[in-house]
Amino acid sequence: MVHLETDIFIIGAGGSGMYAAIAAARNGAKVIIADKSMIGRGGATIMAQMTTAAALGDEEPDHWTMHLEDTLLAGRGLCNEELSSVLCKEAIDRIREMDDWKVGWARKNGKITGVGAPGHRKPRCVYVDFLNTGPAVAKCLRTQIVRNAEVTRISGLLITDVVVEDGVVVGAVGFNLADQTPVTIAAKAVIIAAGGLTRLYSRNSASANMNGDGYAMALRAGAELIDMEFPQFFPIGHLAPRLVGMDPIMWDPFRYKLGGRLRNAKGEEFVHEYGGQDEGKYLTTRDIISYAITKEEEAGRATSNGGVYLSFEHLLEEELRSAFGPVIDRLAANGIDLTKRPIEVAPIAHYHMGGIKVNSRMETSVLGLYAAGEAVGGANGANRLSGNALVEAFVFGERAGRFSAIYATGKQRGWSNKSGIRHLDSLNNLISCKHSDDPEHAELGQIWAELQNLMWQNVGVLRTGLKLKKTLLRLRSIRENLEEVTPAKGQAFNLTLQDWFDLRSGLLTAEAVTLSALNRTESRGAHQREDFTETKQSFERNQSISLDRNGSLNSRFVTSKNFSELKNAR
Ligand SMILES: Cc1cc2nc3c(=O)[nH]c(=O)nc-3n(C[C@H](O)[C@H](O)[C@H](O)COP(=O)(O)OP(=O)(O)OC[C@H]3O[C@@H](n4cnc5c(N)ncnc54)[C@H](O)[C@@H]3O)c2cc1C
The missing domain is CATH 1.20.58.100 (Fumarate reductase/succinate dehydrogenase flavoprotein-like, C-terminal domain)
Structure with a gap:
């Protein structure tokens, strides 16, 4: 058996875990960050290829409160407004900080440039060209933690449980995947940054390590989860023809940039039939399009592979090449010529709006237990806008690291021989x-x-x-x-x-x-x-869920505290 000791122990080394490590270390804590995959190379962060939303206002006027309004509107009345506001406000700091760390945000005329996306009234989704955002972000954060002597990195360590004694977190338990050696970690605070749950669905955009470990660990440790009924289905996940080595959700920015048309098997556009204002505008949010496509399938108007067509055939080859850049050659290598035929798309499980219930210091209801990133629920309510997930990982990761380090300062570790x-x-x-x-x-x-x-x-x-x-x-x-x-x-x-x-x-x-x-x-x-x-209206409430001593789940509806002063903050 191996035993380790630290101030802050972080479970998961995606965007949120790595940001938490950086923030905890710069607030004076010793940190161990562990991942069942490789540090900074597993989970969703490195897979994300597109955008991250922040109201920088560099190219045209924008304000974080406008980003907040868009987020709340998309959240359909269920956002925890305090978390959403922290997300939108501090997104700007995180994007600028990563710019200082040379992440490589795309620029025009020297200024960080942003694109539009459904539900955002401003072009505030920043990116790294071409479809490189996730890998660039992961590399940037990896470089920061590799250089930090206060951060110890452990790959291939699967954490099974957070250890709690007398209601206080004392560490965690896991094992080394290579040889099954049990590992215990004594820590003053633990941060769950273990990402989402989309592997639970047969059609998903996930990597194999996103099976809801963080949520289950939090429940077993005595923390509450919130709004678990809201996994997000990405409407136009790639279905056919075969596409190797590319993000299955890659079509999104091209669709609204170029006006890609969604048609059913009969060749008809249909999104407007379901309340979406899509044709020619491409502003319809993910929940409505996923619903519309599923209903078309149910009505027998799906393609032979069970989806709908996404067509760029109305565009000239030069227009496509200028928008897709080198991506057009990667598509050609997969035998896809967008000028000649449509591709087929269908909804896939993609992200989770629900998750561990935290306050704005990222504290759970268990003393010493924090959460960050996609593991956290509440900021995006019943529907998330494009670009709000990566930034949630950075903002909540930074907060979890900072506040856990403050909590740990001056504390003794509670681990004893009997722990775990x-x-x-x-x-x-x-x-x-x-x-x-x-x-x-x-x-x-x-x-x-x-x-x-x-x-x-x-x-x-x-x-x-x-x-x-x-x-x-x-x-x-x-x-x-x-x-x-x-x-x-x-x-x-x-x-x-x-x-x-x-x-x-x-x-x-x-x-x-x-x-x-x-x-x-x-x-x-x-x-x-x-x-x-x-x-x-009566369901404009969050649903909280916990695990009792007998191992049964119990749920109740709660009215989340709304912060009306935020609405006047502008
Ligand atoms: C294909 C794809 C494309 C996306 N594109 C975008 C986009 O363009 N813009 C956007 O905003 N969002 C996008 N998202 C969503 C976004 O990437 C994620 O929400 C975000 O990266 C989550 O970061 P995280 O740090 O919380 O989790 P992750 O990056 O998933 O990291 C979690 C880590 O925890 C580790 N882990 C899990 N369980 C354990 C355990 N028991 N023990 C040890 N380690 C564990 C995992 O191995 C993983 O490395 C995309 C997601 C996917 C899947």
């Missing part, structure tokens, strides 16, 4: 359990496939009470029986132990999403109920 014993025992039991000769790995794989299909079919873009209830029962039963499924034999590079823990988190998180979706008997933003199609 319960978690270590169950980890050791799993490592040393008796295996049958069955191919257990396949069994874990089958459960994953069932989970993803259940979530896509029944807890996806369109939901009904009946399907949600059925799914909830099935998820509970699989979760209750997971102990009987064991990882395969062998210690070196045996990833089935990871599969087991991924499933344990995935099942609990999926159950939280399903239960919340069942309880919200209305339609709002990304949550669309076919049996309750109206948006109801």
Whole structure:
């Protein structure tokens, strides 16, 4: 076993975790940042290829309060206004700070340039050319932490649990993926920066390590989650033809920049039929377009692959080349010529608006436990605007690092010889359990496939009470029986132990999403109920969810505190 000690321990090294590490270290803390993947190379941050939103106002007048108004409007009444306002205001500082760190924001006439996106009234989405934003951002933050002597980086460490004693966080427990060595970390504060949950859906834009670990860890540690019924479905995820090595959501900026047309299998434009004002304007938000495409599919007007067409055929080759730049050659390498044929697109699970409930210092309800990035819920309400997720990772990461370091100053670590014993025992039991000769790995794989299909079919873009209830029962039963499924034999590079823990988190998180979706008997933003199609004033409330001692989830609706003075701040 390996034991480590630090002031601040950060779970997850995407944009939010790395920013938290930088901020904690510059506020005087010693930091360990760990990732089950490679530091700064796993999760969503490095996959994001497009934009990050901030009201810089460099090219044309803009103000963070206008960004806030757009965010609140898109959030359909459910944003935690305090978090949204922090997000929009401090986005500017973070983008400028990263500019100082030479991230490489695209510029015109020497000024950082921004593009428009649906729901943003100003062209405030900054980027790194061409489709390079995520990799550039990840590299920039990696460089900062590599240079920082106060930050220790650990790749390939899967954290299974946050350790809490007498209501206070004392550290965390996990194991080294390469050889299954248990690892304990004593810390004064822990930050969960473990990203989202979209791997729970069979159609997703995620990497394999986004299975809701952070949400499940927070629940088990005694923290609350909020608005779990709101995974975001990205409407025009790439469907066909085959596209290798490119972001499945890459079509978005080109669509609104160039006026890409969405048509059903009959060749008709349809978004306006569902309340979107799309034709010629391309301003319709993600929730409405996802709904419209799913309804077209349901009505039998989908393409043979089950999506709709996105066409750029009305444009000249020169226009396409000037907008797509070198991307046009990467498309050609995939056999895609946009002047000759449309591509097919359909919704995919992409992001999570819900998450761990925090205040604006990123504190959860458990003393010493913080959260950051996509793991946090509330800032984007029922629907997120393009570009608000990366910036959420930077802003909330910086805050979590700063406030946790302030909290840790002058404190002693609470870890004792007995800390984490319960978690270590169950980890050791799993490592040393008796295996049958069955191919257990396949069994874990089958459960994953069932989970993803259940979530896509029944807890996806369109939901009904009946399907949600059925799914909830099935998820509970699989979760209750997971102990009987064991990882395969062998210690070196045996990833089935990871599969087991991924499933344990995935099942609990999926159950939280399903239960919340069942309880919200209305339609709002990304949550669309076919049996309750109206948006109801009485549901303009957040839903909070927690785990009781018996391992059951309980949910309740709460009225979030709105900060009316923010509306007058301009
Ligand atoms: C394909 C794609 C494109 C996107 N494009 C954009 C865009 O253009 N603009 C925008 O604003 N947003 C975009 N997003 C969303 C945005 O990228 C994410 O919301 C944001 O990067 C999340 O950052 P994060 O640090 O919270 O999480 P992540 O970057 O996902 O990092 C989380 C890290 O935690 C690690 N981890 C998880 N569980 C554990 C565990 N148990 N133990 C140890 N480590 C763990 C993971 O390995 C991962 O490295 C996109 C997302 C995707 C998937």
